Amino acid sequence: MEKRRVYMDYAATTPMKKEVLDAMLPYYNDLFGNASSVHAFGREVKGCLDEARDQVAKLINAQSSEIYFTGGGSEADNWAIKGVAFANKEKGNHIITTKIEHHAVLHTCEYLEKHHGFEITYLDVDSEGRIDLEELKNSITDKTILISVMFANNEIGTVEPIKEIGQIAKERGVLFHTDGVQAIGNVHIDVKDLGVDLMAMSAHKIYGPKGVGALYIRKGVKLHSIVHGGAQEKRRRAGTENMAGIVGFGKAAEIARVNLNENIKRLTELKERLINGVLEKIPYTRVNGSLDHRLPGNTSFCFEFIEGESLLLSLDMMGIAGSSGSACTSGSLDPSHVLMAIGLKHEIAHGSLRLSLGYKNTEEDVDYVLEALPKIVDRLRQMSPLYEKVAKGGNE
Numbered sequence: 512m513e514k515r516r517v518y519m520d521y522a523a524t525t526p527m528k529k530e531v532l533d534a535m536l537p538y539y540n541d542l543f544g545n546a547s548s549v550h551a552f553g554r555e556v557k558g559c560l561d562e563a564r565d566q567v568a569k570l571i572n573a574q575s576s577e578i579y580f581t582g583g584g585s586e587a588d589n590w591a592i593k594g595v596a597f598a599n600k601e602k603g604n605h606i607i608t609t610k611i612e613h614h615a616v617l618h619t620c621e622y623l624e625k626h627h628g629f630e631i632t633y634l635d636v637d638s639e640g641r642i643d644l645e646e647l648k649n650s651i652t653d654k655t656i657l658i659s660v661m662f663a664n665n666e667i668g669t670v671e672p673i674k675e676i677g678q679i680a681k682e683r684g685v686l687f688h689t690d691g692v693q694a695i696g697n698v699h700i701d702v703k704d705l706g707v708d709l710m711a712m713s714a715h716k717i718y719g720p721k722g723v724g725a726l727y728i729r730k731g732v733k734l735h736s737i738v739h740g741g742a743q744e745k746r747r748r749a750g751t752e753n754m755a756g757i758v759g760f761g762k763a764a765e766i767a768r769v770n771l772n773e774n775i776k777r778l779t780e781l782k783e784r785l786i787n788g789v790l791e792k793i794p795y796t797r798v799n800g801s802l803d804h805r806l807p808g809n810t811s812f813c814f815e816f817i818e819g820e821s822l823l824l825s826l827d828m829m830g831i832a833g834s835s836g837s838a839c840t841s842g843s844l845d846p847s848h849v850l851m852a853i854g855l856k857h858e859i860a861h862g863s864l865r866l867s868l869g870y871k872n873t874e875e876d877v878d879y880v881l882e883a884l885p886k887i888v889d890r891l892r893q894m895s896p897l898y899e900k901v902a903k904g905g906n907e
């Protein structure tokens with residue numbers, strides 16, 4: 512088998528598209544002005560902010576004036592949650608979120624709980640990673656000020672019932688934030704139709720640059736700022752604008768919007784080929800997450816009797832880049848909080864592998880993985896005393 516280099520970790524980050532880089536480069540030298548300056552150097556870069564805002568807004572059917580640029584997805588999540596919490600302290604101190612959120616949401620909620628007297632409800636999810644809408648309704652009290660449920664999960668790819676949550680939030684007069692970082696560019700999103708009040712986004716998951724993101728803030732939603740200083744972003748988020756980053760994000764958002772249908776179709780086909788192939792070729796394997804409500808490019812498996820970490824290393828030696836658990840938890844021995852929340856036992860969760868697909872992946876890549884992975888899993892299992900027992904048991 513000829514060795515290939517196969518990147519299947521697009522949920523961790525993506526390479527920038529060439530058009531994105533080309534759009535950004537002038538802003539590092541020729542167009543270096545500060546948009547707040549009155550002189551020509553400042554004036555000539557001001558317009559690109561509006562254009563990028565427009566491009567991002569269009570991807571999610573927001574108004575341009577409802578998009579606020581940030582230093583990434585994590586900052587946008589922090590802003591939405593802390594901003595709403597601090598602005599609504601008089602009204603109530605209760606926030607509802609889920610057990611499967613990204614740490615940018617979970618750790619922000621834990622901080623508010625520990626240091627600012629907020630009460631947080633962490634909703635359970637079912638075995639596919641979806642929340643229960645009845646449990647959500649029953650969790651809302653007259654002290655609830657915010658519901659924060661991610662649009663789509665970064666580990667297992669499950670897409671949550673966002674429109675239904677939006678409806679419940681509206682009926683009960685509670686604000687609704689969703690972490691849309693994994694969803695934009697992969698799912699059709701219309702924030703107006705979905706009843707979303709706030710949504711976090713990030714550029715580097717959609718072939719844009721790292722360190723830039725945005726928060727959608729529905730017109731009329733009140734929240735405190737968390738970055739104080741200058742008057743940028745209509746006085747809501749201080750700091751000299753990351754012009755190149757913002758321009759790159761805008762370009763990436765435009766490409767994502769134009770390519771959305773084709774991207775969904777292509778990735779869905781590759782994903783199905785990969786999932787079906789793995790299940791066919793590798794026994795004692797499960798697929799994590801929902802098959803019906805799933806990101807087009809996400810696959811997540813658990814292979815019994817092996818360790819995800821050794822699997823990743825072996826795959827890496829074959830040129831295949833995947834991930835096990837989330838980047839933040841790997842390195843620690845705790846299994847992923849998401850896999851725990853869907854009810855997996857520790858020993859099963861330890862054998863997890865996420866292969867997330869993106870625009871450079873081809874059928875040949877998938878077939879290469881389908882050839883390499885069964886051999887690696889089998890070799891690792893041969894070293895497991897537990898597997899030996901089970902395999903022998905089967906032969907008797």
Ligand SMILES: *Cc1c(COP(=O)(O)O)cnc(C)c1O
Pocket residue numbers: 522523582583584585586588613615661663664665690692693713714715716722723724
């Ligand atoms: C990557 C990611 C984030 C963090 O975004 P950054 O731009 O890397 O800070 C937040 N939420 C989800 C679901 C993510 O996948």
